[in-house]
Amino acid sequence: MAFITKLNYLHIAPRKVRLVADMIRGKTVFEAKTILNFTVKKGVLPLTKFLDSSTANVKNNFKLDETNLYIVKIYVDGGPKLKRWMQRARGSAEEIHKRTSHITLVLDEIRKSGKKKSVKGKTEKTPAESPVEKEKIEAKTKKNKPRFKHEADAKKPKTEKGGIKIFRRKSFSK
Numbered sequence: 001m002a003f004i005t006k007l008n009y010l011h012i013a014p015r016k017v018r019l020v021a022d023m024i025r026g027k028t029v030f031e032a033k034t035i036l037n038f039t040v041k042k043g044v045l046p047l048t049k050f051l052d053s054s055t056a057n058v059k060n061n062f063k064l065d066e067t068n069l070y071i072v073k074i075y076v077d078g079g080p081k082l083k084r085w086m087q088r089a090r091g092s093a094e095e096i097h098k099r100t101s102h103i104t105l106v107l108d109e110i111r112k113s114g115k116k117k118s119v120k121g122k123t124e125k126t127p128a129e130s131p132v133e134k135e136k137i138e139a140k141t142k143k144n145k146p147r148f149k150h151e152a153d154a155k156k157p158k159t160e161k162g163g164i165k166i167f168r169r170k171s172f173s174k
Helices: 014-024 029-037 044-062 131-142 149-155
Strands: 003-010 069-078 082-087 093-098 100-109 115-117 123-125
Touching: 003 123, 014 029, 014 069, 014 100, 044 100, 044 115, 069 093, 069 115
Parallel strands: none
Antiparallel strands: 003 100, 069 100, 082 093, 115 123
């Protein structure tokens, strides 16, 4: 079951808050709090308070354990802009936009089977815990990578002169 919480009209620009929100997306609540504690950005303090509040609500209302929650989605939308004016040279003025943000956080429970359940009903497998499963995952990822430098050079296209093909905008004649 997904738990959705919203924070509206935060007086920080959405661009600044998205930088922090991208770091904690998909993490467990404990990992997200750790990341937020060691990040120096303007949007960290409101996001930390918001995450604490939403986990407390889930813990109190649904009697779930805080360590068993993870962040499925977190997205930041722009709210209304406050428009102000600042005077400039020669009697002119410029408009200043003081932007606001709307943050939506979706929390979900980590299933005991070792799978995370997403909002759409699809399941995602959590990272492997045993060393055997870790080795299997590493073997799959290393399959496409060349093991030695000369193997990587063999796959690169060669030119007629034997050198490596390089893209150039202008052709130079010698």
